[in-house]
Amino acid sequence: MGNMLKVEDLHVYYGSIHAIKGIAFEVNEGEIVTLIGANGAGKSTTLNTVAGLLKASRGEVEFKGEKIAGIPAHKLVSRGMSLCPEGRRVFQELTVRENLEMGAFSRPKAEVNESLETVYELFPRLKERYKQIAGTLSGGEQQMLAMGRSLMSKPALMMLDEPSMGLAPILVEQIFDIIKEMNKNGTTILLVEQNAQMALSIASRAYVLETGRVVSSGTGEKLLKDDAVRKAYLGG
């Protein structure tokens, strides 16, 4: 199994706020790796930095064995990296279909239909609603659209930032099933979650973040049994 993503000694500042204080982690090809941690721990900041939206002040990010510092975010997409951002951020005024087309922006026109089929298979609801204006979809449907949209670029590495946020338990389960399905289809997953229980149960490995630092890591099973982790994130 090759190395998909390797982050070393990463530091990120917002002005004078030191949000990420030297974290390191890696994601191997085919894995589901999860980052868990409380509000403000720096999970989104980490993903946004890896995706090229934020600049690291120090440290290395290697993607598929290549250093990617300084490559603009939009170019990382065609290299096989995709981030489904926190809060969904679907294009409210575009239709479902147009949102999905935007997801495939970096790909040749001939391949768009093939990707559409793949996404419609995972999310049949999106196929039914392809003409609907995205802003009028329900929260769950918007989350599916956001995930489908990110999948349209046919990423090798898909990063998901709190896909279960604000969803009913039954939908959360559905979303996690789809994540497993995407992973089975060959997409490596880096998952950020507040729902630590669910995330740890599907993850190959996990890292626990606390105020910008990795404080614990290991397999999902190990962390599920870890006392400190149980206290802090699993309600005892």
Next chain:
Amino acid sequence: MVSYLINGISLGAIYAIIALGYTMVYGIAKMLNFAHGDVIMVGGYMAYCSVSYLGWSPAAAVIFAMAVCTILGITIEKLAYKPLRDASSLAVLITAIGVSYFLQNAALLIFSSNPKVFPNLFSDMFTIKVGEATVTSVAVVTILSCIIIMVALTLFTSKTKMGKAMRAVSEDRGAATLMGINVNSTISVTFAIGSGLAAIAGVLLCSAYPTLMPTTGAMPGIKAFTAAVFGGIGSIPGAMLGGILLGVIEIFAKAYISTQLSDAIVFAVLIIVLIVKPTGLLGKKLTEKV
């Protein structure tokens, strides 16, 4: 009466074409390009030079003016606005005013302040009679151009990949970047389109009102900006509707109330519309960005 209406619509069509540039740049780059009006003036001078000095045909003159303005628009964006992408909107606004002064003074230096008499490129093509009123060929060409531009832009933004990407960037720049869209080049294309349209507006404006000076673009620029706000800034149909209404109101105010007061009346109508509907006639409600 009919002839006032036609004059109003054709003046309004020019405002509409200019307003489209304001509104597209605002929608996508989230800035007010106050130098937009002066690009119109540059377009006017380019067409003037190619017809009067080089003896080119009107069609060649229009294409030349569009080419120059398109390049000018892209250059202005690259040099003046792109470095300020993350700066405060006040800094960007002041820069835009600076660019406007720069263009006016450059024109003053090159062409002097003496007004040039713009050759009417469409004068002797034809005239149409509508009842009592005669419609000049300039008016016909202006209104037709406006309709064609409107249709073309609507198709562009709804059907093409670049057009859809522009709508995506206008809504959420960060999310668009995550789709692999190059936001900078999208903004460049927007400036290119807006400035190309400004060149067309310049030629039409100078054909209808043939005095060309370095300040020629300033007033129509402000009026078109008003039209864009009137119709709902960021909205393409809004710019169209706003422009045409503004032209009609201006011509009727001039004809029936007072020539001196016409501009005041135009702005009074704007203020009333904004009090009743702060987002303009066709403006969408401003959605809170997370």
